[in-house]
Amino acid sequence: MNKSQQRGTARKSQARRAELIATGRKLFAHTSYDALSMDDIARHAGVAKGLIYYYFANKRGYYLAVVEESVADLVARAASHPELPRAQRVQHTVDGYLHYARNHRAAYRTIVTGGVGSDVQVQAIRDSVRARLLATLAKGAYGRTDVPATARLALLGWMTAVEGITLDWISDPPSPHTDVPSQEEVRELLVGLLRATLETIASLVPQCPAPSLDDTVA
Template sequence: MRQQRAAVRPHGRGTERSLARRAELIAIGRKLFADTSYDALSMDDIARQAHVAKGLIYYYFGSKRGYYLAIIQDSVAGLVTCASSALELPAVDRVHRTIDSYLRYAEHHQAAYRAIVSGGVGFDAEVHAIRDGVREAIVTTIAEGAYGRGEITPLVRMGLLSWVCSVEGATLDWIDRPGLSRDTMRELLVKTLGGALRAIEELDPAHPAPQPARRDA
């Protein structure tokens, strides 16, 4: 019974020091998995590069897969929180803020962003499900900003999802080859979103594209 209890404790529910240590290991893991595939890193490799005992990773995460999934989940939470901010703003301003927050996250948390979007492990159903959940959260956030509601038709969802998938690829390229400022990148994505919203309106007039406000500042 004592051994069972010790095995259940690891998941970061202890002291503040334990939570801080777990967060530190997740931050280290983001960088490791951003540059190296999941299969190419052994637990020995991870422990050596993280400068910790291998048992510490098992203690907090149970396994290499548990460690990797914790990294992905933590990264996802950060991205969705950033992108879902500014709910108090008018619709068009909210869309601008969502895209700006998305780009800021990718710019300042590049390893985490790459982990979310590209996974780094080949085909992995669970990781892909997490990534798909992020996409759906961003689609809902954009829909709420554009239409004032998150419940949308399949056509609207597909139009917005197509835009989100294109944003992922463009953002990966942007952080790898930063030739554009974040402001320029944001405005480009806003304009391509406007095109997607107008195409949706043509096919489904019940979802009119929001009219852009005059942005004097």
């Protein structure tokens, strides 16, 4: 096999792996890890179970690959459209985050809570996404990622509040009469909390003045 053929084979292999992960993202979006067997996954993917084992050592390895892909998508949404004015960028970021959580509920719960039981690898993925989102947040607010410890703690506190509020928002309502806020209402709540957090940081850390969230200021 020449190099051209090898590259073609590698591309096909990568494409097939990507297709399997895409199937997993759809399946795990609203279905828990324990509720899906490898037979279920193979049937939905339209492939033999052995093909999945060719690309992934076991169900857990497949699941971790799906979670990592979901994390990459979530972080990409948060860092997108840097050309927008700051207020629009914040709203766009929070909207994207809430949209992802609402449409990938099981996957979002996995990312936020740490996955299957006390799975150390999934917890590491969770910690990684928090760190990356925190860096994106600091960069957007202050133009740098190396912020003082107090500022970092405050931003982390806001992110923790976002996770808790979002988890509750996407949970099934206890009764049909429960009033569930719209995505726009939740977005405005989170943006308001962020504004208050930035103002609190400014009062405690003079080198981190509160950035304007006025639509007219980039």
